[in-house]
Amino acid sequence: MYIEQDTIAAISTAVSQSGIGIVRISGPEAVEIADRVYRSKGGAKKLCEQPTHTIHYGFVVDGDETIDEVLVMLMRAPRSFTAEDTVEINCHGGPCAMRRVLDAVLKHGARPAGPGEFTKRAFLNGRIDLSRAEAVMDVIQAQNEYALQCSVSQLQGSVYEAIKGLRGRILYQTAFIESALDDPEHISLDGYAGQLKEEAEALHGDLQRLIASADNGRLLREGIRTVILGRPNAGKSSLLNALVGEERAIVTEIAGTTRDVLEETINLGGITLKVIDTAGIRSTEDVVEQIGVARALQKAKEADLLLYVADGSSLPDENDRRILGLLGGRRAILLLNKSDLDLVVTPEQLRELTGNQYPVITVSAKEHTGMDQLVDTLKELFYQGELSFNDEVCITNARQKAALISADESIRRVLESIVLGLPEDFYSIDLMGAYEALGEITGEAVGEDLVNEIFGRFCMGK
Numbered sequence: 121m122y123i124e125q126d127t128i129a130a131i132s133t134a135v136s137q138s139g140i141g142i143v144r145i146s147g148p149e150a151v152e153i154a155d156r157v158y159r160s161k162g163g164a165k166k167l168c169e170q171p172t173h174t175i176h177y178g179f180v181v182d183g184d185e186t187i188d189e190v191l192v193m194l195m196r197a198p199r200s201f202t203a204e205d206t207v208e209i210n211c212h213g214g215p216c217a218m219r220r221v222l223d224a225v226l227k228h229g230a231r232p233a234g235p236g237e238f239t240k241r242a243f244l245n246g247r248i249d250l251s252r253a254e255a256v257m258d259v260i261q262a263q264n265e266y267a268l269q270c271s272v273s274q275l276q277g278s279v280y281e282a283i284k285g286l287r288g289r290i291l292y293q294t295a296f297i298e299s300a301l302d303d304p305e306h307i308s309l310d311g312y313a314g315q316l317k318e319e320a321e322a323l324h325g326d327l328q329r330l331i332a333s334a335d336n337g338r339l340l341r342e343g344i345r346t347v348i349l350g351r352p353n354a355g356k357s358s359l360l361n362a363l364v365g366e367e368r369a370i371v372t373e374i375a376g377t378t379r380d381v382l383e384e385t386i387n388l389g390g391i392t393l394k395v396i397d398t399a400g401i402r403s404t405e406d407v408v409e410q411i412g413v414a415r416a417l418q419k420a421k422e423a424d425l426l427l428y429v430a431d432g433s434s435l436p437d438e439n440d441r442r443i444l445g446l447l448g449g450r451r452a453i454l455l456l457n458k459s460d461l462d463l464v465v466t467p468e469q470l471r472e473l474t475g476n477q478y479p480v481i482t483v484s485a486k487e488h489t490g491m492d493q494l495v496d497t498l499k500e501l502f503y504q505g506e507l508s509f510n511d512e513v514c515i516t517n518a519r520q521k522a523a524l525i526s527a528d529e530s531i532r533r534v535l536e537s538i539v540l541g542l543p544e545d546f547y548s549i550d551l552m553g554a555y556e557a558l559g560e561i562t563g564e565a566v567g568e569d570l571v572n573e574i575f576g577r578f579c580m581g582k
Contacts, residue, residue, distance in 0.1 A: 127153055128237055129230035131218050132581035138213030143221045144581065145207040145230055146238055151194065154207040156228040157181060157221075158192055167207070172196035180209060182224045188217050202238055203245035236578025240571065243563060250563025250574070251279040254517055257578050258341060263385070263392045267340040270514045279520070280562055282513045286326060286527075287558050293319060294551045297544050313538050316547060320534045323554075327528040330515055334524075337516035339424065339502055343385060343392035347419045349446070350429035351439035355457040358485035359429055360397040363388060389495035391502075396423075417446070425501070426452040430470055432463040432482070444474055451501055452478045453494065460484040519574070523560040530554035 127147025133140070145154055155167045160178040170176065174194050180187045191210040200206035211221045226232060234240075236257070243253045255274035262268035293316060300307040348356045364384050382397040396419050420426060426447060430440060454470055456463070459482045467480040479497050483490030515521055530553035537546040559565030 127230045128233035128241075129153075129222060129225045130233035130238070130581040131222055132208070132238075133213065133218075135215045135218060136213070137215070141211050141213040141218040141221075143209040143211065143218060143225060144233075144238060145209070145225055146200070146202045146204050146233075146241060147230070148205060149229055150205040150207045151196070153225060153229040154192060154194075154209070157187075157224045158190075158209075159186075167192065167194055170194055172199060180211065180221050180224055182220075182227065187220045187224060188212055190221070198245075198247075201247065202241040203247040204241060233581065234576075235580055236575035236582060239578060239582055240575040243571070243575075249277075249280045250566065250571075251283070251517075251520065251561055252277060253563070254520075254574065255279075256582065258516060260579065260582065261341075263341075263343060263387065265390050267392070267516075270337065270340055270516060273514070274516070278513050279515070282330065283558050283561050286323065287555055289319065289323060290551050290555045290558070294548055294555065297548045297551075301544060301548075309544055312544070313541075317535065317538045320531050320538070324528060324531050324535070327524055327531065330513060331521060331524050331528065333513065334515040334518075334521040337514045338518075340392075340514070341516045343394040344498070344502065345396075345422065345424045346393045346427060347396045347423040347425070348398060348427045348429060349420060349443050350457075351431070351437065351443065354429045354431040355485045356397055356429045357382075359427070359455065359457065359483070360384065360395060362485045362488045362491070363393070363395060388491070388498070391495065391498055393425075393498075420446055424451065425498075426450055427455055428452060428478075429455050429457050429485075430465065431458055432456045432465045433458045433461040435464060436470075436473060441473070447474065447478065449477070453497055453501070454478050454480045455490070455494075456480060456482045457485055459489065460487045520561045523557050526560075527554040527557035530557060 125148065127145060127149040129143060129145045132142045132144040135141075151168050157180050158167055158176075158178055159181045160176065165176065165178070167176065172195055176192045176194065178190060178192065180190050188211045193208040193210065195201075195206045195208075197204050197206075209221055209225070211217050239248075239253050239256050242248050243250055248256075252275055255271050258271035259268065259275060262271050296307075296312075297309070300309045300312070348359060350356045360382065363386050384395050384397075386393050386395055398415065398419060428443060428447065430436065454474065456465060456467055456470055463482075467482055470480050471478070479501075481490050481493050481497060483494070515524065530550045533550040533553075534547050537550065556565045560570075563571075
């Protein structure tokens with residue numbers, strides 16, 4: 121059990137005008153400090169005399185001055201988020217009121233909490249593991265419903281249970297080897313290499329599935345980096361405006377209107393897209409436009425998805441062919457735009473230009489048609505048509521992915537040692553390497569510096 125000797129406090133809600141604001145206090149003197157600033161309606165009630173998990177009406181005061189009318193929630197250790205005595209003061213949500221309440225609490229014995237320090241204490245006190253702690257911030261930062269579902273699943277322990285199961289299997293094999301080496305007369309290793317090979321292959325497969333889930337996890341958490349490409353006047357900026365739902369990009373009949381990249385984060389059918397509108401790609405003598413084209417090409421290299429916008433009212437030219445050549449087997453969707461006009465290009469003709477490698481959708485950026493089909497196609501490209509993560513583990517954290525890769529490398533070395541016929545000591549060393557790497561995910565094998573780095577990225581008050 122980790123025990124902090126000091127008591128911390130912070131505003132745990134957004135510092136803005138709202139109906140309710142919460143000032144949270146946690147630590148061994150949380151109740152005593154709250155008592156110093158709390159006055160009940162009759163003036164006789166003391167929080168230190170009240171049972172846990174109760175709410176009390178009254179006022180926050182600083183000496184003879186009444187600061188605000190409040191409700192105070194009392195939660196005694198270990199039945200709180202931090203596993204410490206915790207008091208939450210529900211005051212009015214104005215920035216001034218919240219700061220005055222916090223100032224009073226700090227004046228009477230608490231110190232300001234650092235970023236993520238409440239969650240850090242929950243982790244260090246054994247209330248939650250590190251994967252659940254990181255899921256707390258993922259829930260806060262979730263940009264769409266599916267990212268939220270995935271984060272809540274992690275918060276409920278989906279990653280922890282998966283890692284716990286893997287570590288248990290690895291530990292069993294390690295213990296068997298060590299026991300056999302210590303007591304060869306009673307525990308035989310004859311034929312064990314074959315059994316271990318079968319289990320190591322199964323562990324490798326499970327680790328690979330978790331590692332593969334990280335690609336979907338990153339897209340859920342951060343959004344799909346999407347670059348709109350096309351020749352000038354194909355309707356790229358109109359498409360961006362249609363996706364955003366407002367006039368964000370300037371649209372004119374003049375070719376080359378867009379000179380630089382324009383970025384927007386949008387939610388399309390529950391999928392988060394980080395959309396980048398780029399300059400129309402063409403050969404030009406205009407120096408500024410050349411820079412815009414170069415930036416468009418660079419953004420295309422970094423994208424998860426390319427949306428190629430073709431002008432369906434005119435035949436493809438050399439600029440179109442150049443852009444199609446950039447797709448190069450990448451994830452891409454071809455949008456045959458301007459379906460509100462008389463099309464001179466068919467979807468079949470557009471497919472033939474790319475060897476039928478990419479889906480083609482007929483759209484009208486002007487009329488906002490074809491967007492539902494675009495959502496369905498995105499789900500097929502990135503999520504195999506499914507966006508439900510309730511029954512499966514999805515890794516959304518780069519640190520966790522790195523630890524999984526490290527564990528998998530250790531398991532691969534075990535398999536190599538078996539093939540080479542090396543002594544069992546080698547198996548044990550690499551099995552423990554995998555065990556320790558997985559422990560970094562749940563926090564059972566991490567140092568203080570890493571813990572501080574992880575929680576330092578949290579928001580204040582959480």
